[in-house]
Amino acid sequence: MTLKKIYINARFLTQSITGVQRYAIELVKSIDRLIDRGDIDASELKFTLIAPRGAINGLELKHIEVRFVGKLKGHLWEQFELPFFTGDGLLLNLCNTSPIVKRNQVTTIHDASVYAVPQTYSFLFRAWYKLLFSVSKVISRSIITDSDFSKKELIQYCKIAPSKIRTIYLGKEHIHDHNADPLFLSKINEGRPFLLAVSSMSPNKNFGSILQAVELMGKVDFDIVIAGGTNPKIFSSSHPTDLSAYRYLGYVDDSQLRTLYENADCFIYPSYYEGFGLPPLEAMASGCPVIVSNTASLPEVCGDAVLYCDPHSPKQIAESIHRMMGDPQLRANLRTKGLERAKQFSWEKCSGEIVALIREVLKCELPSSTTG
Incomplete structure (x- = not known):
């Protein structure tokens, strides 16, 4: 040979x-x-x-x-x-x-x-x-x-x-290669429910629509935790000036990211364009309920294990967030479906x-x- x-x-x-x-x-x-x-x-x-x-x-x-x-x-x-x-x-x-x-x-x-x-x-x-x-x-x-x-x-x-x-x-196994970091969670969250977004701040990730959606929702009883990226330019004058509900973390390591996925009440990813969509798969593999765009490769990867939204409609994104955060049974169902779906990858x-x-x-x- x-x-x-x-x-x-x-x-x-x-x-x-x-x-x-x-x-x-x-x-x-x-x-x-x-x-x-x-x-x-x-x-x-x-x-x-x-x-x-x-x-x-x-x-x-x-x-x-x-x-x-x-x-x-x-x-x-x-x-x-x-x-x-x-x-x-x-x-x-x-x-x-x-x-x-x-x-x-x-x-x-x-x-x-x-x-x-x-x-x-x-x-x-x-x-x-x-x-x-x-x-x-x-x-x-x-x-x-x-x-x-x-x-x-x-x-x-x-x-x-x-x-x-x-x-x-x-x-997706890499998300479990590092232990979760509970001390990290205690520093950023006081036990309140939170919505998680992981973004590079690229315009294609459509992060601004999340902020617009939350603005449409008015006062909410949960935090919005944002991880990733190095410069939160998205927080411009065109977006809400009251940022008290937001926790911008910047770069997080793998242990911290796992901690966020495992403790978030919902992960949202309204990207306009994805060739695959690794963060939603990581979230599903971590037992986190997921909201994603109904476009590009995301339906192919996520199947029926997530809640879909139109990335071009902040109003629909807001409705999806409101539905997910207000329905514990929906979150429980999607946790189960997400874990099963992730096993395919x-x-x-x-x-x-x-x-x-x-x-x-x-x-x-x-x-x-x-x-x-």
């Missing part, structure tokens, strides 16, 4: 952790566990992380080597140095971007947001990612995406052949399907002159 080399583009180790980096980290950890368990034969497939220097995230891995190479950083490292160090194997890219001069690669493109919601991004960002996607659809051996919704979007906008793109869902399943895809790709070897 000939050993096949699979290199993983680990540029994500130098980036702050958002959903995309979370996907890459959890997927690599899960592949490492599959090797440890013997589900992947290390004499058949050899996985190696290839990363630029200056990593800010570390991974504890038993079987996958982490190799720091090159002198460049960011996109320059990815485009000019990464292909050189992966010339004798298949390259797996997990975070949307990939080198445009390497043919022997598989790339995850999480969504088509640069096409569908272009106003969310700068002109240069949109132009660069559209270029990368247009090249990747041609040179990548296969494309992975997070949902059937994203698959349809990428086929529509990028004209990717349907046979070349595979839907592989994300997992796991990083082990995700990594197993990606490894199966890699084996399919390796069976159709490129000619030796074009493997770089």
Whole structure:
């Protein structure tokens, strides 16, 4: 049996952790566990992380080597140095971007947001990612995406052949990797019920509609706890000036996030556009009742385990919040449904399907002159 080399583009180790980096980290950890368990034969497939220097995230891995190479950083490292160090194997890219001069690669493109919601991004960002996607659809051996919704979007906008793109869902076990922090909860909440929102403050997350909805509701007998993001610019003069009911926490670590999910009376996520929607899945896996948008990939991921709202209607969002917070039986039912729904998603399943895809790709070897 000939050993096949699979290199993983680990540029994500130098980036702050958002959903995309979370996907890459959890997927690599899960592949490492599959090797440890013997589900992947290390004499058949050899996985190696290839990363630029200056990593800010570390991974504890038993079987996958982490190799720091090159002198460049960011996109320059990815485009000019990464292909050189992966010339004798298949390259797996997990975070949307990939080198445009390497043919022997598989790339995850999480969504088509640069096409569908272009106003969310700068002109240069949109132009660069559209270029990368247009090249990747041609040179990548296969494309992975997070949902059937994203698959349809990428086929529509990028004209990717349907046979070349595979839907592989994300997992949720990472939310339980860290113990909850009850002391953290006591510092921010005095036993009052609270509505939780987790947001990057990106316009696409539609956070402003939550504030508008709460304003429409008038005085409420619960707190609104907001986690995530680094700058609460959303609290502008166009929004309520009485912020006494709001608890803005900024960045929270994984233990604190688990604590919030497990103790919130409701989690709300009225995003306009999602390729998957990891926070609602994390909330469901934590037994938290969820309100989400009735758009994009969210119905596909959440099924009948959540309460839906129109993200364009603050009035309907307010009605959904009022209904959820005022109905203990509804919350109990959705807790049960959410826990059951979350069982359908796991990083082990995700990594197993990606490894199966890699084996399919390796069976159709490129000619030796074009493997770089």
